[in-house]
Amino acid sequence: MNKKIKLRLEKYFSKDHNKEVEKNACKLDRDQPGNLLTTLTTLRSDLSRKYIISILINEEKYLDFYDDIRLANISAIDHYFTYGYKESRELFEPDFKNIPNTEKLKNGESVFYLEAPRSNAIFKYRITFKEKNNKKSILLDQENSIIEILLAIFKAKEITFIRPKHQDKKINYLINICKKLNVKVIIDYDDLLLPEFTHLIGAVRSGISNFDDTHNELIKDSSILLSADGITCSTQVIADSLSNIVDDISICKNKLPKEYFISRERVLAKKIEDKIKVLYLSGSNTHFKDYSLISGPLIKLSQQHPNLFSLTLLGAVSDQKHIFSHFGLECNVIRLKEFEEMLNIIREHDIVLVPLENNKFNDAKSNIKFIESASQGVAVIASSVKEYSECINTYENGWLCSTEEEWLNTLLHLFCNPNEILTTSLAAYDSALKGYSI
Known part of the structure; x- marks a missing residue:
C-alpha cells in the first residue's frame, strides 16, 4: 500500500478500520494486478x-460527501469498491x-448472475446445469464481491440476470x-412472474402472500424487462407471454445432467415391497392449493x-401426519433437503405425486419434478398441465389426472397392480x- 495513503489512513481512520483497509488492499493486490482501476483498464485497454471512473462512480460527489476519504487522498473508486461497499457507504451513482x-467487446465472455446461493435449485437449473459444458462461462452468485462482478462485466459480451429484482439497487x-459497455443484457425467467398473473401465483392462492403487495412487487420487477436486449425462459408459455417485450426470446428447457441419473440396471433391479411408497414433493409452502387437489x-x-x-x-x-395416522396410515414428514439428498429420498419411493391447479401460471411451470423423479427410476402421477402433458403418456411413462376422481382411481388401481408401477417407472427413466x- 502507498506509504502516503497509509499515513493519511492512520490519521483519519481507527486502527480496526486501517487493518481492514490493509487486508482488503492486500487481497486486491493478490487477486488483481494493481488496484481495481488498473485492472479494469488492463481488461479494456x-x-x-477517466471513462471507466465515470461509469462506475460519481467521484466528485463521493469525495465531497466523505471528508475522511478526500482528506486521506484516496481515490473514490478504489475506496468504495475495496471496502466502502462493505461498509454500506453511499455509492453516488454516475449520471448514466x-x-x-x-x-x-470482441470475443467477450458469457456471464450469469443470480443473487442466491449456488445450492439454490434455480441456480442449478438455470446456470450450473445449463453451462456445465461451457468452461468459459463466468458464473456469479451472492457470495461474489462487487469487485468480482465488475471484473466479469468488463470481460463480458453478454450477461444473463436470473430473476432480477427491481428493488435491488445493485x-x-x-x-x-452493462448498457454503457455495450454488454448484451439478458433476463432469464423460469416462472410466469408478471403482474397480470398475480391472482394465479401459488403463494397468493395459498394465502401466503397478499395480492396487492405481490401485484405491486411484480409491476416493479417486470419493469426491469424494459432494459433487456434478450430474454431466455424455461417454457413456451413464458416465451409467448413475454413476446411483446423484446424480439430476441429463446427457450432453454430445464434439464438434468446425466451424472444425476442412476444406472438403468438399478432401475431394473427395483422391487415393490408389501406397501406402495408414495411421495408428495411439495417444495415451498406456496403449494397449499395444489396439495388440496389430492388431500x-x-x-x-x-x-x-x-x-x-x-x-x-x-x-x-x-404437518398432515396426525390426520393420516388417525386412520392407521404410515405417514412421514420430511423438511426441505439439499438437492442430492432430495434425489436420494425420491429413489427410496415408488410413486411421486405432482398435483398442480389447472391454470396458466402452472401451465408455464417446467416439468422438473418429472425429470428428477424419473432420473431415480420413479414415475409420477401429475396434474394434466401443459409441460407435464407434453412429457407424460398415461400408463406408458407416468399418469395424468385432471379431477379428484381420477387421482383416487389411478392411485387405487396402482395399489392393486404394483407391477405396472415398475414398468411405467422404467419407461419414465428412459x-x-x-x-x-445433458
Whole structure:
C-alpha cells in the first residue's frame, strides 16, 4: 500500500478500520494486478481511465460527501469498491444518461448472475446445469464481491440476470454499466412472474402472500424487462407471454445432467415391497392449493386401504401426519433437503405425486419434478398441465389426472397392480434420459 495513503489512513481512520483497509488492499493486490482501476483498464485497454471512473462512480460527489476519504487522498473508486461497499457507504451513482456508450467487446465472455446461493435449485437449473459444458462461462452468485462482478462485466459480451429484482439497487446499477459497455443484457425467467398473473401465483392462492403487495412487487420487477436486449425462459408459455417485450426470446428447457441419473440396471433391479411408497414433493409452502387437489383422495384411501401404501410429505408443507395416522396410515414428514439428498429420498419411493391447479401460471411451470423423479427410476402421477402433458403418456411413462376422481382411481388401481408401477417407472427413466438430460 502507498506509504502516503497509509499515513493519511492512520490519521483519519481507527486502527480496526486501517487493518481492514490493509487486508482488503492486500487481497486486491493478490487477486488483481494493481488496484481495481488498473485492472479494469488492463481488461479494456480501449477505454480511458477517466471513462471507466465515470461509469462506475460519481467521484466528485463521493469525495465531497466523505471528508475522511478526500482528506486521506484516496481515490473514490478504489475506496468504495475495496471496502466502502462493505461498509454500506453511499455509492453516488454516475449520471448514466449523459455518458456515451462504448463499442462492444470482441470475443467477450458469457456471464450469469443470480443473487442466491449456488445450492439454490434455480441456480442449478438455470446456470450450473445449463453451462456445465461451457468452461468459459463466468458464473456469479451472492457470495461474489462487487469487485468480482465488475471484473466479469468488463470481460463480458453478454450477461444473463436470473430473476432480477427491481428493488435491488445493485442489479439496476450493474445493468446501467452493462448498457454503457455495450454488454448484451439478458433476463432469464423460469416462472410466469408478471403482474397480470398475480391472482394465479401459488403463494397468493395459498394465502401466503397478499395480492396487492405481490401485484405491486411484480409491476416493479417486470419493469426491469424494459432494459433487456434478450430474454431466455424455461417454457413456451413464458416465451409467448413475454413476446411483446423484446424480439430476441429463446427457450432453454430445464434439464438434468446425466451424472444425476442412476444406472438403468438399478432401475431394473427395483422391487415393490408389501406397501406402495408414495411421495408428495411439495417444495415451498406456496403449494397449499395444489396439495388440496389430492388431500381428499389421500384421506379416503387412508381410511379404506391403510395397509396398501405409506405416505411421505417432503418440503415446506403443513404437518398432515396426525390426520393420516388417525386412520392407521404410515405417514412421514420430511423438511426441505439439499438437492442430492432430495434425489436420494425420491429413489427410496415408488410413486411421486405432482398435483398442480389447472391454470396458466402452472401451465408455464417446467416439468422438473418429472425429470428428477424419473432420473431415480420413479414415475409420477401429475396434474394434466401443459409441460407435464407434453412429457407424460398415461400408463406408458407416468399418469395424468385432471379431477379428484381420477387421482383416487389411478392411485387405487396402482395399489392393486404394483407391477405396472415398475414398468411405467422404467419407461419414465428412459424418456427422461433421452429428452431431458445433458
